[in-house]
Amino acid sequence: MTGTVNSTASSTAEGFERAYGYAPEGVWAAPGRVNLIGEYTDVNEGHVLPIALPQCTRAAASARTDGVLRLRSREAAGAGTAELSLAALAPGRVEGWAAYPAGVAWALREAGLPVGGADVYVESDVPAGAGLSSSAALEIATALALTELYGAACDRPALARLAQRAENAFVGVPCGPMDQTASACCTAGHALHLDTRDLALRHVPFDLAAHGLRLLVVDTRVRHALADGAYAARRAGCEAGARALGVRALRDVPYGELDAALARLADAGVRRLVRHVVSEGERVRRVVALLAAGEPRAAGPLLTAGHASLRDDFAVSCPELDLAVAVANEAGALGARMTGAGFGGSALALVEETAAEAVGGAVTAAFAAAGHRSPRVFAAVAGGGARRVCRGGE
Numbered sequence: 092m093t094g095t096v097n098s099t100a101s102s103t104a105e106g107f108e109r110a111y112g113y114a115p116e117g118v119w120a121a122p123g124r125v126n127l128i129g130e131y132t133d134v135n136e137g138h139v140l141p142i143a144l145p146q147c148t149r150a151a152a153s154a155r156t157d158g159v160l161r162l163r164s165r166e167a168a169g170a171g172t173a174e175l176s177l178a179a180l181a182p183g184r185v186e187g188w189a190a191y192p193a194g195v196a197w198a199l200r201e202a203g204l205p206v207g208g209a210d211v212y213v214e215s216d217v218p219a220g221a222g223l224s225s226s227a228a229l230e231i232a233t234a235l236a237l238t239e240l241y242g243a244a245c246d247r248p249a250l251a252r253l254a255q256r257a258e259n260a261f262v263g264v265p266c267g268p269m270d271q272t273a274s275a276c277c278t279a280g281h282a283l284h285l286d287t288r289d290l291a292l293r294h295v296p297f298d299l300a301a302h303g304l305r306l307l308v309v310d311t312r313v314r315h316a317l318a319d320g321a322y323a324a325r326r327a328g329c330e331a332g333a334r335a336l337g338v339r340a341l342r343d344v345p346y347g348e349l350d351a352a353l354a355r356l357a358d359a360g361v362r363r364l365v366r367h368v369v370s371e372g373e374r375v376r377r378v379v380a381l382l383a384a385g386e387p388r389a390a391g392p393l394l395t396a397g398h399a400s401l402r403d404d405f406a407v408s409c410p411e412l413d414l415a416v417a418v419a420n421e422a423g424a425l426g427a428r429m430t431g432a433g434f435g436g437s438a439l440a441l442v443e444e445t446a447a448e449a450v451g452g453a454v455t456a457a458f459a460a461a462g463h464r465s466p467r468v469f470a471a472v473a474g475g476g477a478r479r480v481c482r483g484g485e
């Protein structure tokens with residue numbers, strides 16, 4: 092199994108010093124996330140259940156007094172250093188990766204927080220575009236760095252909302268609140284049960300090692316081109332379903348009334364979307380109850396049922412994800428599913444610790460046999476949310 096954690100607070104501070112010629116005031120880290128269950132429920136005001144990954148994005152930063160924001164990333168080294176005037180920031184004005192951190196500075200200032208210029212250097216161990224939310228990790232690391240550099244008071248849920256605003260309004264990606272909230276608010280050893288309507292959150296025990304279990308993440312390293320259009324189409328279909336059923340959002344359809352609701356829908360495509368969203372909400376509820384009861388093993392079949400629903404009803408899977416899930420289950424996983432928006436990205440598998448190597452090996456071998464790119468397989472432990480990892484001079 093390959094790990095993907097390879098940078099440290101000191102390597103990020105050194106990178107800052109190479110880029111800007113002086114030592115940073117501090118280094119802040121924010122994790123990527125993987126969603127255990129609750130896919131496409133967030134765009135229907137429902138519940139999600141992510142954990143923070145050990146893999147983080149680190150931002151080394153120092154305040155500047157001239158209202159200039161300089162941005163540089165190890166992962167986007169070819170783009171050089173972006174140099175932006177804070178006063179001139181506006182949606183649509185910044186291209187490429189720098190739009191994420193610049194959007195954060197813009198959103199914080201729009202919210203009236205006393206945040207000024209800064210030099211920022213970024214390194215990340217979260218694979219980008221793998222459905223593990225490197226974008227939110229980048230946003231939250233930047234947001235925490237800027238608010239702490241300037242002593243701006245902003246609690247974690249508010250920080251997450253502003254980072255989401257940056258991604259929605261400044262970068263132009265219509266994501267829900269899950270990714271930023273997970274990166275900002277998760278606690279180690281717990282999954283985050285988030286109600287995406289009222290943003291109420293609850294930390295649910297998720298210490299798999301204590302149960303002799305592991306969570307494997309399979310990054311397929313593919314992203315099929317239809318992802319963006321399909322996301323918008325599924326969202327629109329869900330909204331049509333809610334309108335037809337006379338509810339504000341599909342999370343308002345009780346699971347016990349699903350069959351009656353489906354019978355009222357004329358459009359077969361919309362019916363399938365509704366069936367996924369409403370049944371997925373019920374799967375989140377059951378997985379949360381099992382984790383709270385200390386019975387994580389029993390969550391396995393719910394993960395696999397969630398995959399079938401995303402594959403057959405919501406139609407957002409792809410051959411690589413289906414293969415990862417099928418082979419993991421054949422090789423002895425307790426359950427497996429795609430995670431994230433689909434059409435590539437990552438799958439996860441809940442496995443006995445003793446079966447982890449065999450399941451990971453079987454998936455890797457099956458990808459080779461099918462002629463797919465070799466996947467990146469790693470065991471995910473529920474890590475903590477964003478934090479300062481180094482002060483200047485340390």
Ligand code: ADP
Pocket residue numbers: 148164165166167187188191213214215218219220221222223224225226227229
């Ligand atoms: P995901 O969030 O699932 O990884 P997204 O498409 O939402 O995928 O975000 C990926 C984008 O975020 C990248 O294309 C890049 O623009 C930006 N990004 C994320 N991490 C970094 C990084 N360390 N350096 C530069 N850009 C990054």
Ligand code: MG
Pocket residue numbers: 224225226227270
């Ligand atoms: Mg993202």
